[in-house]
Amino acid sequence: MEVAKVIVDVPSKDTDRPFDYLIPKRLSPWVDVGSRVGVPFGNRTLQGFVVSLHLRSEVETSRIKEIGEVLDFSPPLSRELVELSVWMKERYACRQITVLQSMLPTALKGKAERYVALADPGESSVQEQHQHGVLFAAAPQTEGEQRMLDFVKQRGEVSLEQLNRAFPEDSASLKALLAQGLLREYQQIKDKLQKKTMKAVSLSIGLAEARQALESFSSKAQRQKEVLSYVVDMEAFLPLSLQEVLTAVGVTAGTVKALADKGFINIQDMEVQRDPYKGRSFKPTEPLTLTAEQEHVYSRIVRKLESRDHGVFLLHGVTGSGKTEIYLQTIQRCLEQERQAIVLVPEISLTPQMVERFKGRFGDRVAVMHSRLSQGERYDEWRKINEGHASVVVGARSAVFAPFQSLGLIIMDEEHETSYKQEETPKYHARDVAIRRASQAGAAVILGSATPSLESYFAARSKSQEDFEPELLEMPTRALGNRLPEVRIVDMREELKDGNRSMFSRSLHEALAARLERQEQSVLLLNRRGYSTFVMCRSCGYVAQCGECDISLTYHQKANNLRCHYCGYAAPAPEVCPDCGSEHIRYFGTGTQRVEEELAKLFPGIRVIRMDVDTTTEKGSHEKLLKQFREKKGDVLLGTQMVAKGLDFPDVTLVGVITADSALNLPDFRAAEKTFQLLTQVAGRAGRHHLPGEVFIQSYTPDHYSIIHASGHDYLSFVKDELKHRKALHYPPYCRLILVTLSHEQLTVLVRAAENYAGDLKNKADRRGWFGSLDRFSAEALDVLGPVASPIPRLKNRYRFQCMIKWRGNMDAVSLVRQVAEELQEAARDQTLQISIDVDPQMLM
Numbered sequence: 001m002e003v004a005k006v007i008v009d010v011p012s013k014d015t016d017r018p019f020d021y022l023i024p025k026r027l028s029p030w031v032d033v034g035s036r037v038g039v040p041f042g043n044r045t046l047q048g049f050v051v052s053l054h055l056r057s058e059v060e061t062s063r064i065k066e067i068g069e070v071l072d073f074s075p076p077l078s079r080e081l082v083e084l085s086v087w088m089k090e091r092y093a094c095r096q097i098t099v100l101q102s103m104l105p106t107a108l109k110g111k112a113e114r115y116v117a118l119a120d121p122g123e124s125s126v127q128e129q130h131q132h133g134v135l136f137a138a139a140p141q142t143e144g145e146q147r148m149l150d151f152v153k154q155r156g157e158v159s160l161e162q163l164n165r166a167f168p169e170d171s172a173s174l175k176a177l178l179a180q181g182l183l184r185e186y187q188q189i190k191d192k193l194q195k196k197t198m199k200a201v202s203l204s205i206g207l208a209e210a211r212q213a214l215e216s217f218s219s220k221a222q223r224q225k226e227v228l229s230y231v232v233d234m235e236a237f238l239p240l241s242l243q244e245v246l247t248a249v250g251v252t253a254g255t256v257k258a259l260a261d262k263g264f265i266n267i268q269d270m271e272v273q274r275d276p277y278k279g280r281s282f283k284p285t286e287p288l289t290l291t292a293e294q295e296h297v298y299s300r301i302v303r304k305l306e307s308r309d310h311g312v313f314l315l316h317g318v319t320g321s322g323k324t325e326i327y328l329q330t331i332q333r334c335l336e337q338e339r340q341a342i343v344l345v346p347e348i349s350l351t352p353q354m355v356e357r358f359k360g361r362f363g364d365r366v367a368v369m370h371s372r373l374s375q376g377e378r379y380d381e382w383r384k385i386n387e388g389h390a391s392v393v394v395g396a397r398s399a400v401f402a403p404f405q406s407l408g409l410i411i412m413d414e415e416h417e418t419s420y421k422q423e424e425t426p427k428y429h430a431r432d433v434a435i436r437r438a439s440q441a442g443a444a445v446i447l448g449s450a451t452p453s454l455e456s457y458f459a460a461r462s463k464s465q466e467d468f469e470p471e472l473l474e475m476p477t478r479a480l481g482n483r484l485p486e487v488r489i490v491d492m493r494e495e496l497k498d499g500n501r502s503m504f505s506r507s508l509h510e511a512l513a514a515r516l517e518r519q520e521q522s523v524l525l526l527n528r529r530g531y532s533t534f535v536m537c538r539s540c541g542y543v544a545q546c547g548e549c550d551i552s553l554t555y556h557q558k559a560n561n562l563r564c565h566y567c568g569y570a571a572p573a574p575e576v577c578p579d580c581g582s583e584h585i586r587y588f589g590t591g592t593q594r595v596e597e598e599l600a601k602l603f604p605g606i607r608v609i610r611m612d613v614d615t616t617t618e619k620g621s622h623e624k625l626l627k628q629f630r631e632k633k634g635d636v637l638l639g640t641q642m643v644a645k646g647l648d649f650p651d652v653t654l655v656g657v658i659t660a661d662s663a664l665n666l667p668d669f670r671a672a673e674k675t676f677q678l679l680t681q682v683a684g685r686a687g688r689h690h691l692p693g694e695v696f697i698q699s700y701t702p703d704h705y706s707i708i709h710a711s712g713h714d715y716l717s718f719v720k721d722e723l724k725h726r727k728a729l730h731y732p733p734y735c736r737l738i739l740v741t742l743s744h745e746q747l748t749v750l751v752r753a754a755e756n757y758a759g760d761l762k763n764k765a766d767r768r769g770w771f772g773s774l775d776r777f778s779a780e781a782l783d784v785l786g787p788v789a790s791p792i793p794r795l796k797n798r799y800r801f802q803c804m805i806k807w808r809g810n811m812d813a814v815s816l817v818r819q820v821a822e823e824l825q826e827a828a829r830d831q832t833l834q835i836s837i838d839v840d841p842q843m844l845m
Contacts (some may be wrong), residue, residue: 003057004031004067006048008041009111011095013822016455019048020057022066031067034075034082035338038068038112038189045187047071050099051082071189076104076386078403078596080440087436093818093837094426102426103401103806107379110189114160116174119184124404144173149182162183176427196376199242200270201256204263206840207235211448213264224259231265239270239320240451241462274380276373282359285331285376286682294322301330302445305337305408310439314460314470315416315448319684320648322479323448324354327411328361330446335362335391339408339443343394344430346417347642351621356644362392369395369402372619397422397430400437407441410434414448414645415456416677418670421842429840431456445470450684451677451715454722458733478688485655485686485693487711491702503590503598508656515654516603518690520691524599524638524655525682526592527662529612530554533589534575535562539582544574554693556614557593567796595638595658611639644682650689655682660699660707667791668844669731672706676718730783730806731776732840738805738817739841741790743834751826753833754787754801761803761820770811791845798834804844814839 005018021039023031025404031037035050045068057064077100085099092099101109140146147166152158158166163174177183178845203210210232219226230249234240245256260267290298297315304311317323331341345354367381367390395400397420400410406839412420412434420430431447439444443489447456447470460472468526474799478484490505500506515522534552535544544553546564553562555573563570576583592612599608609629616622622642629637630649637652639642663675679697699707709718728736744750762784763772770782783806790800807813814837821835 002028002031003054003064004035004037004050004054006037006039007050007051007097007100008039008046008816009097009101010041010297011097011824016089016095016097017052020059020064021048022061022064023053024066027067027070027266030073032075033079036071036076036079036108036110038071040065040068041443043274045189047110047112047189049077049082049097051086051096059113070221071110071485074386076108078405080407080437080807081401081403082130084433084437086424088428088433091432091814092426092428092839093814093821099426099428100823102398102422102428105375105378105382107382112187113190114185115157115183115188116163116178116183116366117157118152130539134792135561136366138235139180141176141180142173144170145177148173152183153349183773193402195275196380197269199267199738200239201231201242201245202239202266202268203231203235204260206268207232210264211525221258222648223249223255224262227251227256227259228264231257239268242267243269252326254259266537272376273384274374274376275735276368276377276381277355277359280734282356282363284363285357285360287332287361288322288325290323290325290329290662291477291479293475293477294326294385294479296327297475298329300473301326301332301342301446302671305330305333308337308408308442308662310442310444312435312438312445312470313447313473314452314456315446316452316715317475318478318484319450319681320480320482320484320688321450321475321479323354323413323475324357327413327446327448327477328357328446330409331358331362331411332390334408335365337408338405340391340402341393341409341411342399342402342404342407342434343398344390344410344420344434345394345646346396346414346419347645352626353648354565358392358394365391367402368391369393369399369606372398372622372835373747375618379791387823400430400434401707403559407437407443409444409446410438411446411448413448414681415449416451416453417645418674418842422740423843425836427836429839429842432840451680454719454726457719468670480689482687482689483692485683485695487683487695487697487713489702489707489711490696490698492700494697502602503658504602504656505596505696505749508698509602511654511694511696512603512636512656516606520653521632521634521649521651522656523643523652523682523685524595524636524656524807525641525644525678526595526638526656526658526680527640528589528591528659529565529640530556530563530591530593533591535585535587537580537582538584538586540577540580542577544571544578548797548843549792550795552590554586557597558614566792590658592638592640596844599636599638606636606642608636608638611637613640616642641678644678644685648688651686651773652685652693653687653693653694655693657695657697660677660697661701661704664701664704664706666845669726669729670842671755672704672722672725676706676710676722679707680713683710683713714784735774735806735808736813736839737841738807738813738819739838739844740803740805740821741800741836741838742787742802743800744830744832745798747799749830749833750799750801753805753828753830757820757824757835758784758803761805761817762822764766764816766818768811768816770807770813770816774806774808777808780807780811782807782811782813 002023004023006021007018008015011075031052037048038045039048081103085096088099089096140149184366203342214229226249257263301313308424315323334341355368367384369381378733393399413473422428433446512522516750525547533554534553544562546569549564549566551566552566555562560573561570562573574585577585592610596608596610599606609625611625630633664671686695705721742754762771765782772781774781774783784803786803787801790802793800805817817837
């Protein structure tokens with residue numbers, strides 16, 4: 001028998017390697033690299049993934065167990081994705097099984113369930129036992145045993161859970177039937193979700209024969225005749241759902257079953273595709289004539305597609321420069337080559353507009369994958385791709401794992417967005433995974449943005465990174481020839497001096513009033529949800545904080561409660577101070593709810609559409625709100641960063657940023673970059689079509705270079721200033737980072753573990769000649785900062801400390817960081833000590 005190397009579903013250090021299993025002949029045609037299999041592991045049955053096939057094993061054959069079952073007709077993972085999982089395991093210091101699981105929809109994350117069935121005939125079910133010298137066939141000994149045996153006989157196989165529910169107080173009968181060999185117990189891997197089916201009706205005889213049969217029905221079978229007549233009339237649409245037939249003809253299921261018993265029709269299970277866009281029609285679109293700028297970019301990308309060589313392009317195009325049309329036309333060229341394309345978008349809020357554009361151009365060949373679909377919809381969209389019914393995928397970061405066999409193009413829109421980095425294990429960045437996957441497939445990658453990340457832009461300009469050297473393509477003008485909107489910075493300190501304590505400057509107030517009068521639309525950005533950012537007692541200084549996290553609670557007016565945006569804790573808003581009993585409780589800071597309330601006071605009758613996490617929890621809410629705004633059912637679109645990018649509304653002529661400084665003071669070296677990107681992106685929502693746009697940026701630090709350069713749409717000047725700071729402080733793109741976060745419920749245990757970790761890491765790096773300041777002149781250097789308390793020192797009742805590792809050069813720093821973490825956990829023998837490794841982190845909180 002052949003041997004399969006299998007990664008089993010146990011995410012631990014000791015099992016993070018392939019195990020050998022024999023492939024039984026009965027399963028041999030179905031087992032391939034990427035197959036999901038059920039395998040015995042110890043005394044359990046586990047799900048596993050086949051990562052390679054071999055003719056023989058280095059282990060003695062008698063010691064190797066056999067694969068028990070194959071879970072899919074065709075492997076859900078391609079060889080290319082299995083290969084990619086090995087790279088991701090090394091790159092992101094995580095377990096391979098965790099990577100493999102992340103490549104599949106949740107529905108396919110199966111687990112073993114225990115089942116009971118009749119014992120095999122000829123073996124245990126007629127097993128003869130010897131008692132007092134008499135041979136007899138095994139048989140139930142009690143009424144309870146007989147009832148249980150009949151229950152299983154009737155159903156063929158029963159899950160142990162189902163059996164326990166049917167016979168809650170009779171475990172003795174089950175034990176007896178198993179001991180007598182009348183029943184057998186086994187384990188089987190079951191997915192979380194199955195295909196959705198419905199009862200369907202079709203003809204079991206020919207159409208001419210059915211029409212002839214209609215003449216032979218007696219008056220007693222008139223209702224059956226009506227059913228057959230309806231089925232014959234609907235012949236072009238067969239099979240029909242049973243429910244549709246029952247409703248249309250007005251009969252019971254018994255009538256239809258009687259007709260089936262006579263052999264005229266079939267009633268069978270039919271799969272139902274859970275299509276999230278069922279019933280929706282998308283207006284077809286034709287390719288637009290490209291501008292000279294667009295044509296230049298398009299031809300460079302198509303040249304790479306034609307050569308079928310791997311290539312990475314950084315498409316730096318200002319807002320409104322027509323990047324989406326480039327995406328659409330390069331995809332069209334890719335499809336003409338009979339290859340497939342993946343389009344990644346950073347926010348769920350962008351997905352509705354992107355889906356509309358791509359389905360309008362490519363119709364049913366487009367599949368959609370994002371977290372707001374139901375599990376069933378995600379599963380069916382994934383199967384649509386896996387079975388070759390889709391050629392284009394639009395989705396969030398996990399869509400990079402779409403199971404295409406002939407990938408030609410990956411497009412990453414708004415490539416600078418931090419949401420492309422997954423914050424849970426495996427902590428991968430979709431950009432790096434996309435580039436790696438494209439290199440395996442000989443595909444092209446387009447990274448598009450009006451404000452590229454500094455790492456991407458630096459790599460394109462300097463060609464300094466061996467694994468990431470994109471070709472820079474630039475589109476500095478808007479496709480329609482209109483100008484970028486005029487941006488005005490408003491110094492809120494001056495507003496305060498002049499007695500204006502409102503959240504709106506006088507100029508923004510006047511601009512909003514003018515738009516309402518002209519019936520034009522506005523977008524307002526405040527990157528903070530809720531009503532107030534914290535609640536404080538003015539008598540004693542008490543601030544309401546989360547009991548499990550070291551973070552202040554946010555007040556939400558609609559629910560009249562305080563919420564922690566990290567662990568979800570909620571409590572009623574206090575009427576008096578819990579510490580001193582004072583009634584001087586006040587709400588400080590401004591959130592989107594408060595802005596909405598203020599707008600209603602200042603402009604009676606104004607129609608505000610608010611988009612933030614609180615208003616978009618329901619499925620389809622993003623699409624619904626954006627549709628309302630597009631149909632001009634709202635005057636103002638107010639929201640957090642989800643309104644800042646990708647949206648295109650022709651009547652938006654005003655953008656207002658309530659507080660531009662909210663991200664500038666965060667403990668993050670990317671704070672200035674994120675602020676510049678957010679301001680530039682939201683400014684780009686104004687004046688995208690025939691009407692000119694205007695932008696107001698309200699700030700308490702109007703002289704900060706990120707705000708000044710954003711007001712001038714001057715990306716290059718911002719990059720120049722920001723790179724000076726990064727170089728002086730040795731931050732990316734001049735080095736790479738690893739963030740190691742340790743957490744424990746006891747602070748003293750955590751401090752000792754963090755100090756041991758940092759000490760061991762420094763010692764091991766020093767012995768290899770790596771350790772030392774990045775200031776020194778050396779091609780390779782590694783520095784360890786910390787341990788220190790994390791910016792949020794306690795989350796969900798766990799204390800947190802962190803170490804920041806900076807390094808440059810070709811050293812394998814990731815493996816060393818992981819090795820020291822594993823050694824510390826092994827030595828500590830403390831299951832509650834958690835160590836998280838984040839390679840190339842985007843969030844430092």
